[in-house]
Amino acid sequence: MTSTFLDRFIRNLFAAALLGTAVSAHAQLAIEITGAGANRIPIAIADFGGDVGASQALASVVRTDLERSGLFRLINVNGVAMTETTPVDYAGWKSAGADALAAGSLGSSAEGRLEARFRLYDINRQGNLGGAIYTTAVPQLRAAGHRIADYIHEKLTGEPGVFSTRIAYVYKTGKRYELRIADSDGQNAQTALASSEPIISPAWSPDGARIAYVSFENKKPIIFVHSLATGSRQVVANFKGSNSAPAWSPDGSRLAIVLTKDGSSQIYTIAASGGGLTRLTTSAGIDTEPQFSADGGMIYFTSDRGGSPQIYRVPARGGTVERVTFEGAYNVSPRPSPDGKSLAFITRRDGRFQLAVLDIQSRQVQVLPDSSGRDESPSFAPNSRMIVLATEAGGRGVLSAVSIDGRIRQRLSVPAGDIREPAWGPFLK
Template sequence: MKFVKLICQVMATLLLVSGAAKADIQLEIVTSGSQQYPIAIIPFQNEIGLAQAITPVVSTDLGNSGLFKVIAAGDVAPQPFSSGEINYPALQAKGAQTALVGQVIPDGNQVTVRFWLVDLATKQELIAFEKRGNASQTRRLAHQIADMIYAKLTGKTGAFASRIAYVLKTPGRYQLQVADSDGYGAQTVLASRQPIMSPKWSPDGGKLAYVSFEKEKPIVYVHELATGKRIEAANFKGSNSSPAWSPDGKQLAVVLSKDLGSQIYVVNADGSNPRRVTQSGEINTEPSFLSDGRTLIFTSDRGGSPQIYRQSINGGEAVRMTNSGAYNASGKISPDGRSMTYITRSNGYRVAIMDLATRQSMVLTDTNADDSPSFAPNSQMILYETDVGRRGTLAIVSADGRVKQRLKAQGGEVRQPAWGPMLR
């Protein structure tokens, strides 16, 4: 949440606790990368009749990345199902440089998928692979295949086989939802008439930590997705907010107002053993762990305006990380540890990225009401919320700012996104 919003939230929360208690999203490309890889995709043999045909998902994943020009090649005759059956001149005439062919072998509740990615100029097999999986989870298999192709042709890890979490707000109702990275298959984890905020994925992708107002005050919960079991990880006097997981999943950083102002604490994931980290500033919020598990970044007003700081969880001096501009907040370190994304005030509130080695920063977005940035597990994309037509929606921008996507909800406003780890 933007720092100015947070101040209003803290004030409202303190009044609340001190007195009486009074479906799917669709991804679309906005801008594409400057270089696109032309790839022909031929429908796999026997994929019709599966719970989810594979090649449509692969085509959509690669096309929506903005880095691939997907060429439909289902009309090539004879239709190839292995690398040895490819009609090279016909596919090259369509402008393709590579081709994906494959076949599905059903086996009861399981399927075996064999596929080849072939360079059409050299006739070299770039990928020759076989994957076996549950017949009901062919969409996940398709995302994994798309990740393999993305990695082979771009040299960077893909992130299609991952999930996102977000809050869908409709009149009088809040829903914490989980969906595939492309917005497909949204499932409601929690529904409430009271606000739900700040979902964060555990490192293994099996749990979500979030804030719920269902008991008429903000409480941090840890929710196990497979079983639906949840616990109160932070329910102290006053406000409990802004959870963030440690890399090993054993601890949470949380923001508590049980003492003066809003201060950052570290607690065990079951809510035990709270330890205070910050000691100064009226508002310290939005903590996020570094990969060492011993250091946090967070937003603080201790210098007179919202800025991002770094500090050991064992205390010590806080080091300011942002030194330009009067407003910088919501910092998150990339999974590869090389960058930090954050919200900066620059003709509105926009997503920025900092190279941690050089400390050089760049504004990535041209929208002006951005919030809650979150890195993809491959560090190449950033998911965030923004306003389009005064309606909350989700958007994605590449780490170089060249590719922009938008995730449009079928109904309601979508806020507070978090990008989860890769599915195994």
Template sequence: MNKPLTTPTPTPSSSLFARRTLIAALAATPLLPALAQFRVEVSGVGLTQLPIALVPFRGQDAAPQKISDIIQADLERSGQFRGVDASGQAIDDASRPDWSVWRQRTADSLVGGSITRLADGRFDVKFRLWDVVKGQELGFQNYTVPQGDLRLVAHRIADFVYEKLTGEKGIFSTRIAYVTKGGARYALWVADADGENAQAALASSEPIISPRWSADGQQLAYVSFESRKPVVYVHNVSSGQRRKVADFKGSNSAPAWSPDGGSLAVTLSRDGGSQLFTIPAAGGEPRRLTQSASIDTEPVYSADGGTIYFVSDRGGAPQIYKMGASGGNPARVTFSGSYNISPAISGDGRWLAYISRVGGAFKLQVMELATGNVASITDTSADESPSFAPNSKLIVYATHLQGREALMTTTLDGKIKARLAGQAGDIREPDWGPFRKQ
């Protein structure tokens, strides 16, 4: 896999400027929703995992979605939970657990519930969460939703359980964006955080790259080559309406939202070299941030909006730097390795994820910013496009696995990974969206 940083004008297949390299074409396959359906495979063992029993919800066998299975997959993918065998047990939201049974099965917590189809076609979903160790209830919730929202309800239940038992906000009801290529067609997808329930936001015969969520989760910025050159668009996810934000002479690429949603940092070559600019999210005249003879690209804001991290070859090879959001003198951040690209900053400001070339392989690295300590957390060799979950506990990234492109999630220590494997095609360029409003 070749990722040059020397080409003066970006192309769809070999551009760090335009970002998110399109590695390889998929088999010629029509763009169908099946491209975006995923199978979650969790692997690895964490140092500390909370044992939880998920009893099949009463009535779920007759329902379109297996609610308890979705909840369990979410929790296990987080790396914080280990499923406990619940076979042979029947319990729902109206039951009182036999604590001795669940203590014997070594469960610390227990979830039971029910799903009922109503006369109007909607579904009534109820559940309770219990602390088995203390023998007490921790919470009850009730949802009445149309069939299309059953998966979202399952994710929200998983969020509730996760937050009650860990004290951290869950991310299972969030969304991801990613790109597929089938034959000569490209598509931008929006899906649940587990990859299911995918909807095509855009389809094109020209490449689509670099999708980026706005902080409110309402818009996606991306780069499209439909004008036979890279142009930055902003796309309203709900309405489907979009607008050009950067269509200047030369290359317009690598969009990154400011946390307040008012502007985008972009890479433009309109003045002859690839440099960083900010531009109003509604469009307008860009303001230049960097003044160098080098290639400056791939900007990303810190969560507080005060710092921009970016990639530059000003030291002779691509490394990650940081500077104030209004520009200024950049400081180098990465020193381990001679080729480091694709920075992503965690929402809590503690971690930098990036891709490093190590002996010809491209590996996902995680740096603790306070100490500068770096860990390589994958055993694959073609990683790209890291993006943090909004609670800073997981990273989604693209890689090659068993001869195919795939999306993976990983815990920050690399102990627990989940493969989000396409059923009928390869996927790439993920970006994890923000928390969704209830």
């Protein structure tokens, strides 16, 4: 390695660290893991080659991601450094207890970008499971680590990883509200919108470029669509009365929304650019919280038409309404999973608000208890394996991410203030 490269590298890392500090050093989400899967895959992530500090940071992101998922058990590598071309001592790693091994290196591309190379090995079959090269801008070193962890997750579990995805949430401190976008590990939080009035119901567009939300900045709830890269905001629904609960159609063309312009809260659809308003439900009571099914064919929603709030569904083009939940007197906030197999919702049992998951095929309901009894606003990870939700700990709003079998649980919190209204973003295209 030339000293020129090293100098530039250190300078760039320093700049990256400064940038991170300027954005929100005091308000990063901290992650705490409680619980893990039953059969975790033992994996060794060797120390990567290249600049020592940066490559260790990269390997650390990969290790932390895999461990945090609850699906992997890290084998101590005792400082062994390996690049993607180092011959593998299969017998040695097998005796160390590893089923899989990843090794790699961090370098610099001709354009001065980071270039992370890695390779994954199956220790038992003594085979190469493939590898990749990820190049990113220097401040995005962690993104390369997340991509490597996603690759390993998919190769070893058969399910795509969600380490590279983002989570939107509302951060409240005092009378200030911020819509924030963070990496799924809580790092790299950035503020998209700051306001002295509430922001609720953030919803990602399917391409991950825009977020629809409800803002109270004009003394009433109004629906905006906000482009993250440019910060441009468009009012999509500002009808007389309240405008709330936006949900994107899977093709990104339309939003299901709730309006009160004709009396009580009813569900409509509208073009994502505004216009083309169509009323979908007609009831004397409350219809709200619409959510498209993964195939776009159905809209799930909450209604009190039966006397208590329950979850119903209706074809997205209109048609016969069908009741979905029957147990209990308060079932709200339906969230169909991206794989179409399950429906997460919030149920009130004995005065406690808890996350429940309905298997759509078998109609079986599993209640996933949390200690606070204040679960709200569930949101599926794009691989349908985890659900992030808002809950409470120590009198403050925190986020909890739980696997759909309830075994793996992570808590995301900030040192001060409340976080609420999480929305897990889509896979990066």
